[in-house]
Amino acid sequence: MAGYQLKLKRKQQVAEGTLALYFDKPDDFSFKAGQCVRLGLIDPPETDDEGNARILSLASTPAEPELMVATRIRSSAFKRVLSTLMPGAELTLKGPYGDFTLPAGPARELVFITGGIGITPVRSMLLQAIVENQGRQMTLFYANRRPEDAAFLDELTQACGADPHCTLVATMSQAEQSAQHWQGERGYVDRAMLGRYLTDVTRPVYYLDGPPGLVAAMKSMLVDAGVAEDQLRTEEFAGY
Numbered sequence: 230m231a232g233y234q235l236k237l238k239r240k241q242q243v244a245e246g247t248l249a250l251y252f253d254k255p256d257d258f259s260f261k262a263g264q265c266v267r268l269g270l271i272d273p274p275e276t277d278d279e280g281n282a283r284i285l286s287l288a289s290t291p292a293e294p295e296l297m298v299a300t301r302i303r304s305s306a307f308k309r310v311l312s313t314l315m316p317g318a319e320l321t322l323k324g325p326y327g328d329f330t331l332p333a334g335p336a337r338e339l340v341f342i343t344g345g346i347g348i349t350p351v352r353s354m355l356l357q358a359i360v361e362n363q364g365r366q367m368t369l370f371y372a373n374r375r376p377e378d379a380a381f382l383d384e385l386t387q388a389c390g391a392d393p394h395c396t397l398v399a400t401m402s403q404a405e406q407s408a409q410h411w412q413g414e415r416g417y418v419d420r421a422m423l424g425r426y427l428t429d430v431t432r433p434v435y436y437l438d439g440p441p442g443l444v445a446a447m448k449s450m451l452v453d454a455g456v457a458e459d460q461l462r463t464e465e466f467a468g469y
């Protein structure tokens with residue numbers, strides 16, 4: 230697999246405790262929406278047992294000129310160093326990896342269910358599908374504790390709102406803890422919530438990703454609702 234050295238262009242806080250990092254795309258680097266890379270620090274000032282690199286999904290789309298990843302900043306050495314990097318800092322990138330990508334045929338209805346930082350590959354796939362104007366029906370269920378925690382929510386709401394085939398359902402499990410007034414769905418994504426937005430829950434292809442606990446819970450909810458296992462695509466963010 231090809232290896233690259235990248236320069237950090239800029240960083241941006243995209244939700245509370247969540248940092249997006251932007252890089253120039255190397256000329257010979259191509260990827261499919263939804264794929265991930267292994268991003269590595271070069272000679273970091275500190276390290277820990279997990280090492281100097283992490284698997285991160287590309288949150289940018291293949292159509293965008295920059296590469297972008299986003300991550301929750303936590304207390305690992307990798308994240309501490311990552312959050313202090315300044316523009317111009319060099320990192321290594323290996324990849325792309327993975328087959329958590331859009332299906333080949335345009336016809337099938339898609340449903341994405343994710344929570345928190347699991348939005349990264351979904352941002353890439355949803356925006357790419359909108360750019361390609363595939364005409365397929367798509368629904369995103371996006372769960373967070375509070376709107377402040379929901380990376381890319383405004384951007385995705387806008388993009389989806391401008392596409393007649395796209396529906397975005399954001400739900401907050403701790404909306405009462407928010408400084409904002411939340412008017413959308415509340416609580417976890419469950420069978421009843423799916424039923425309010427999907428005409429037939431057994432028909433779509435489902436993309437489930439994020440923390441392993443969320444993926445397992447969504448998978449078992451869908452199988453209980455009569456969705457065939459071969460209609461489920463999953464990607465677990467090990468480490469959350």
Ligand SMILES: Cc1cc2nc3c(=O)[nH]c(=O)nc-3n(C[C@H](O)[C@H](O)[C@H](O)COP(=O)(O)OP(=O)(O)OC[C@H]3O[C@@H](n4cnc5c(N)ncnc54)[C@H](O)[C@@H]3O)c2cc1C
Nearest residue numbers: 265279283284285286299300301303305307349466467468
């Ligand atoms: C396909 C894929 C895509 C991902 N995309 C993203 C993304 O877009 N953004 C993002 O923030 N994170 C993503 N992750 C998760 C990411 O790789 C890190 O594991 C996560 O960010 C936690 O890193 P950390 O430095 O905070 O904690 P770490 O120091 O990595 O560890 C946190 C805890 O998880 C355990 N752990 C770490 N790695 C593993 C593992 N592989 N298996 C089991 N336990 C483990 C550690 O032992 C520790 O207890 C992705 C993971 C995968 C597999």
